[in-house]
Amino acid sequence: MSDLFTDDWMKSFMDEWNDEPDLSDALAKIDFKSTIGYGFHGEDAPRGVLVVEAGKATAAGSYDGQEMNWDIRASEAQWDKWISKPPGMMGLGAAFTTGKMKFVVGDYGAMIKDPRMAKPFIKSFSVMSRA
Secondary structure (H helix, E strand, O other), X not given: XXXXXXXXXXXXXXXXXXXXXXXXXXHHOOOOOEEEEEEEOXXXXXXXXXXXXXXXXXXXXXXXXXXXXXXXXXXXHHHHHHHHOOOOHHHHHHHHHOOOEEEEEOOHHHHXXXXXXXXXXXXXXXXXXXX
16 A cells, blocks of 8 residues: 555645645635545545645644545545546546545535636645655
8 A cells, every 4th residue: 555645645745735836825815724634435534634724734644533624535546546647627527527536525516616726726636746
């Protein structure tokens, strides 16, 4: 099993998130604040958590019972695929409609209709590839 969403991986993802202006600066413009969980289909809880305040990631690590605003799940193979080749809008839309990506918490439809959130969400996948 990969180290995806482990404490160390999430901390590296946090650093990469903050170093990417198309992600952190774009979300700062809308004062985005959220606790985001990442994990695998079929598990009771996310594996990793990223806390974002005013667009910047302020904390990251293993899930420890935090309340989620977003909880995004996919199979490990799907995450690995996205990390090796980050998806675009069409790929993410297809993944959502076919159930390859699920939001246990959060409203994918509302988020993807708002370009101020959709573009950074898509960018987050390319940032994952650098974590």
